[in-house]
Amino acid sequence: MSQLYSVPEHIKAKAKIDNDGYKKLYQQSIDDPEGFWSEHGQRITWFTPYTKVKNTSFEPGKVSVKWYKDGTLNACYNCVDRHLADKADKTAIIWEGDDPSVDKHITYRELHKEVSRFANGLKKLGIGKGDRVAIYMPMVPEAAYAMLACARIGAVHSVIFGGFSPNAIADRINDCQAKAIITADEGRRGGSTIGLKANVDKAIADDACPTLEHSIVCRVTEGDVDWTEGRDVWWHELVGNVSDECQAEVMNAEDPLFILYTSGSTGKPKGVVHTTGGYMVYASMTHEYVFDYQEDEVYWCAADVGWITGHSYIVYGPLANGATTLMFEGVPTYPGVGRIGEIVDKHKVNILYTAPTAIRALMAKGDEAAKTSTRESLRILGSVGEPINPEAWEWYHRAIGNGKCPIMDTWWQTENGGILITPLPGATDLKPGSATRPFFGIQPALVDSEGNIQEGEAEGGLVIKDSWPGQMRTLWGDHERFEQTYFSTFKGMYFSGDGARRDADGYYWITGRMDDVLNVSGHRLGTAEIESALVAHKSVAEAAVVGYPHDLKGQGIYVYVTPVEGVEVTDELTKEVRNWVRSELSPIATPDLIHWTTGLPKTRSGKIMRRILRKIAANEYENLGDTSTLADPSVVDSLIENRMNK
Ligand code: 6R9
DSSP, rough: OOOBBBHHHEEEEEEEEHHHHHHHHHHHHOOOOEEEEEEEEGSSSSOOOOOEEEEEEOOOOOOOOEEEEEEEHHHHHHHTTTHHHHHHEEEEEEEEESTTEEEEEEHHHHHHHHHHHHHHHHHHHTTTTOOOOEEEOOSHHHHHHHHHHHHTOEEEEEOOOOOOOOHHHHHHHHHOOOOOEEEOOOETTTTEEEEHHHHHHHHHGSSSSSOOOOOEEEEOOOOOOOOOOOTTHHHHHHHTOOOOOOOOOOOEETTEEEEEEEEOOOSSEEEEHHHHHHHEEEEEEEEHHHTTTOOOEEEEEOTTTTSSSHHIIIIIHHHTOOOEEEOOOOOTTOOTTTTHHHHHHHTTOOEEEOOOHHHHHHHHHHHHHHHTTOTTTTTEEEEEOOOOOOHHHIIIIITTTTTTSOEEBOOOOOSSSSBBBBBOOOOOOOOOTTTTTTTTOOEEEEETTOOEEEEESSSEEEEESSTTTTSSOOETOHHHHHHHHHHTTTTEEEEEEEEEEEEEOEEEEEEEESSEEEOOOOOOEEEHHHHHHHHTTTTTEEEEEEEEETTTTEEEEEEEEEEOOOOOOOOHHHHHHHHHHHHHGGGGOOOOEEEEEOOOOBBOOBBBOOHHHHHTTTTTOTOOOOOTBBTTTTHHHHHTTTTTOO
16 A cells, blocks of 8 residues: 555645535536536636537547637737736746756746737748648747747647657648748757757758748757758848737637647657647646646746647646746756756746656656755646656655655646646645546546446546547547547547556556557657658668666667668667667657567567567566467567567
8 A cells, every 4th residue: 555645734725626625626527517617718818708618529430529619719818918917027937048057037028029029920921820830949938939929820830849850840840731840040958959950951851841931940059050041031030120019810719729749559640639719728727726826836847848748838828827937948967967956946936847757867866856955945746748656756755845745646648638637736635656536527437448437446448438628629630540549449438548547546547558659758659650760771671669667768669670681780780770760750769679580479460469579578478478379489489588688
C-alpha cells in the first residue's frame, strides 16, 4: 500500500474547491452536461452568445463533436484584449532566457501591442482567416506572439516542435498546406545554438513545399543565415511600419484554432484539429481548477510550446485566465542541475508544472538540484507526459516541494485539448503514481478486449464514454482516419490507446500505451515513423522498433535491423544509422540500442511479432508466449543470445 497524502491545511484554507465541492460539481457535470457546460462556457467572452451547447455523437460512422456551435468569439481577444480593462499593467509573460542573466517581463498591454503588430504584419503578406501557418520557433516570447497573432486574424497555426528535422517539417507543412512558416535565425538551448532557419531552408528547398509562400524569420541570436529574396522576410521588418491596432476576427466556435501533429501507431503523423470555443473553455477551466490558480500567482509550465502542454498550459489556458505565465528558453540542467529551483526563487514561482523525465534527470544527481535554492514560494506542483513512478513522485514532493506542495499528476493527450484525469489541490488526497480522479465532465471507463465495461476495481483499456468541450474534432483532412483511430476499437467510445487500473477508491493508475506508440522522455513517437526512417538508409533492409524500460527516459528505443545483403556490419555503420535517424526524423528519436540481426521473428503470413521483440528488449525471456506460429522459431534464440546490453 502506498502512502496517502491528504490535502495540506494551508492548501485547503485557500482552495477554490474542496472534496465535497468536487463531488457535487462532478455529479452535476455528469447528470446535466448541457447545463454544466452552458454555465461554465460563460468564463469565456463571446462576441455572439451561444444558444447551443453540446452537439456530439460517438456513434460509429457518424462521429461528430461540436460545442457551442452558434457562438462566436476570438481566442486571442480572450487571452489579451479582455484583460486590458483591469490588468493592462499586470505581467502576462515572464520570459527566462537560456542564459540565467537574461529575462524579460511582458505586460498585458505590451502583449496586446506586440501581437496586434505581428497580426498586421501577417495580413500584409496576404495571410487571413482559414489560412494555415506553420510555426517552428525556439522558446522565445515571439513564439507566443505568433500563435496569438494567427488566432487574432483567424489563421490556423500548426506549431512544429523545434527539435524536428527538415523532413519532418516538410511533411507537416505539406499535410496542412501551410502558406507561411514563422521561424527564427537560431534557437538557444543549454548553452548551444540550433540552426532553425537552416532546417527550414532544407525542408522547403527545391520546391518541396509548393504551398509555402513566405518564411518569416525572427532575429533571436543574430547568427548568420542564408537568405532567399522574395520568400524570406524578417519579423522586425514586417512589423516596422504597421499599426498597433488590429481588430480581432470574429470566429465561429467550431472554426479551427490550431492543428498539432502527433504520432500514432501508423507511419504518417496525425494532424489533430482543435477548434476555438470548446477548447478555450476547457483549457482555461482546467488551468484554473487543476492548479487552483489564484490572482497574482506566478505560474510556470516548463513544457515546450511545440507540444500540446505548451499550447494549453503555457499560452491559451493561463492567458485566458489573466495569469502570469513563465516561459523558459532553456533546459532544467543548464548551467547547473539547480536551474529549476533557481528560476523558482528568482521569479517567486508559486505553481510548477513539469514532466517526470525532467524530475528523474534531476533526481539522478541526488539532492544537488535543491541545494542552490529554497523554493519557498512554491505552493502546487504538477506532472504530465508519462506515468510518474512513486520514487520520482516522492523525490519531487520532498526535494523540490519541501514536503509541503501537493503534486497534480495530470493525465491527458494531444487529442484531449486539456487535462482529463487529475487531482485538485484542495479536494484530492494523493497516492504517489496515481492520476486519481476525472475532471468535471469526464467519464472514464475501463474495458476488456471485447469492449465490455468493467466495474469496480479493474484493469483495462482506458476509454472516455462521452465528449467534453476540449476534445479534438477531427484529423486534418481525414475524418475517416479520426473515426478509425479513436472510435473503432470500442464502438461508441473514445479509446485513448492507454491502459489503466482503477483501485478500490476509484483512483486511476495509468499503466502506459497499449499500441505501437513510444513515450521517450515524455515525447510521443510512433515506432512506424522510426522504422520508416531506418529503412530509408541504404544499408538497412528491414527494421522493427520497440520500447524498453529506461531509468531516465521512461522508455528507451530498441531497434532491430537487418542489413542489406552483402553489407558488412561495423561499429561505424551502427553509428551512421543512429545519426541517420537523428537527422531524418529528430534527435528525440535517436535509437538507444541497435541490434543487428539476420532475421526478425515473423508469422507465416509475414507479420513481425512485436510482442516477442518487446520481451527480448525488456530482458524478459520467460513467458515469450506462443512462438509456434513463427515461420522460423530459431530466430528467437539467436535474438536472445545477442540481446544488446543496457
Ligand atoms: C499531455 C501529453 C499523451 C500520452 C498519453 C499517455 C502519456 C501523459 C500522463 C501519461 C501517465 C500521466 N501520459 N500524461 N501517462 N500519467 N500523467 O503528454 O500529450 O504528448 O499527446 O502524450 O502520454 O500515454 O497517451 P501527448
